[in-house]
Amino acid sequence: MERLSFEYPSSQTVLHRAHVGVVGSGDLEVLLEPSPDHLSRVTVCTSADGYSMTWKAVLDRFFLQYQGAVLLAINDFGATPGVVALRLREAVETGTP
Amino acid sequence: MTKHALVSTRDNTPLGQSFIELRARERVHALLDPGSRHELLSPYDRVISPWLLQQGIVAQFDDGVAVFRGKVAGHRAVVIATEGAFLGGSIGEVSGTKIACALELACKDTQAGVPTAAVLILDTGGVRLQEANLGLAVISEIHSAIVALRRHVPVIGIVAGMVGCFGGMALSAALCSSLIMTRQGRLGMNGAEVIEQEAGIDELDSADRELIWSIQGGEQRYSTNLVDALVRDDVSEIKRTVAIALEQGLPTEYRSDQVTNYLRLLRAVDTSEYLNAGYTPVSCVEYGAKNGQ
Numbered sequence: 001m002e003r004l005s006f007e008y009p010s011s012q013t014v015l016h017r018a019h020v021g022v023v024g025s026g027d028l029e030v031l032l033e034p035s036p037d038h039l040s041r042v043t044v045c046t047s048a049d050g051y052s053m054t055w056k057a058v059l060d061r062f063f064l065q066y067q068g069a070v071l072l073a074i075n076d077f078g079a080t081p082g083v084v085a086l087r088l089r090e091a092v093e094t095g096t097p
Numbered sequence: 098m099t100k101h102a103l104v105s106t107r108d109n110t111p112l113g114q115s116f117i118e119l120r121a122r123e124r125v126h127a128l129l130d131p132g133s134r135h136e137l138l139s140p141y142d143r144v145i146s147p148w149l150l151q152q153g154i155v156a157q158f159d160d161g162v163a164v165f166r167g168k169v170a171g172h173r174a175v176v177i178a179t180e181g182a183f184l185g186g187s188i189g190e191v192s193g194t195k196i197a198c199a200l201e202l203a204c205k206d207t208q209a210g211v212p213t214a215a216v217l218i219l220d221t222g223g224v225r226l227q228e229a230n231l232g233l234a235v236i237s238e239i240h241s242a243i244v245a246l247r248r249h250v251p252v253i254g255i256v257a258g259m260v261g262c263f264g265g266m267a268l269s270a271a272l273c274s275s276l277i278m279t280r281q282g283r284l285g286m287n288g289a290e291v292i293e294q295e296a297g298i299d300e301l302d303s304a305d306r307e308l309i310w311s312i313q314g315g316e317q318r319y320s321t322n323l324v325d326a327l328v329r330d331d332v333s334e335i336k337r338t339v340a341i342a343l344e345q346g347l348p349t350e351y352r353s354d355q356v357t358n359y360l361r362l363l364r365a366v367d368t369s370e371y372l373n374a375g376y377t378p379v380s381c382v383e384y385g386a387k388n389g390q
Binding site for chain 1: 120139140141143150153154155156157158180182183184
């Protein structure tokens with residue numbers, strides 16, 4: 001198990017929160033909440049060690065497109081980068097106020 | 098309690114109507130009346146297991162249990178679901194306490210004049226081995242809570258699969274005032290993999306799905322009277338069956354009180370032969386006919 005954290009400057013205020021996914025084989029859980037400032041903070045707890053560069057690449061690409069200032073808490077159980085990207089998009093799109 | 102006339106041998110579930118394919122929280126949402134749901138200790142509260150991280154295992158924000166208060170077919174109820182995809186739906190200190198406390202709150206409300214039934218959607222391998230004794234202790238609290246609550250209001254269990262319901266939580270299922278299963282569900286004290294691991298492949302081949310389901314599957318459990326309703330894997334059919342069970346109210350006799358009857362059945366089993374020596378599959382109907390049902 002490995003814990004990682006990332007920060008990204010973000011311009012837009014977010015008003016919703018979301019919870020998607022499950023900590024099951026090849027999947028992950030994403031908890032999205034508004035950030036109090038213009039900084040997005042991502043914390044990852046993953047069962048697969050040694051993939052920090054892959055996480056950085058997936059999150060870099062996500063925050064290249066997404067401008068919302070959010071707190072993302074991720075519990076990962078060996079999801080592939082594609083699944084991670086899909087869950088992140090799902091979290092952004094399915095939120096409730 | 099009379100059996101519901103909801104037996105089906107084939108699942109022609111329309112797209113998007115499968116109950117099994119839903120995650121725990123979605124299963125609860127599917128059963129609750131629109132606009133009535135309120136989650137207790139949601140993932141946003143982040144009450145996670147304090148033991149998993151210490152053992153290098155990733156935790157989940159709801160510890161694998163979704164607890165909601167709301168209305169089911171107009172009846173005030175607490176609806177609880179275990180998440181089979183997270184560590185086999187296992188019951189740890191936090192997830193088990195969530196279930197026990199929710200049932201105790203329902204009992205408190207009921208005694209205070211606000212009848213609150215309970216629906217348990219069980220997809221669980223039983224106790225979480227990483228939390229051993231704490232999990233076992235809390236499962237016994239769940240049992241006590243079910244027994245206390247079922248005296249006043251129906252406590253309805255649903256075993257839909259894919260994990261099934263095993264170990265201490267199978268005892269929880271057996272304590273429910275009524276129990277609903279799908280053909281895909283399995284219910285038993287020990288799962289097939291555990292039996293094979295402990296007693297050897299000659300005792301039970303856990304890869305033999307036909308054999309496993311003929312021992313622990315929903316059809317077998319229904320034909321031997323261990324569950325009250327066998328339903329298709331269909332959200333509306335399961336909703337309808339839960340509504341019927343809520344309407345029926347309390348059973349005349351709980352399954353767990355029929356000790357003499359079950360002992361008589363156990364004594365009638367011929368254990369001189371292995372179950373799978375000369376094993377021939379019998380259909381649910383044939384089995385029922387053989388047993389005079």
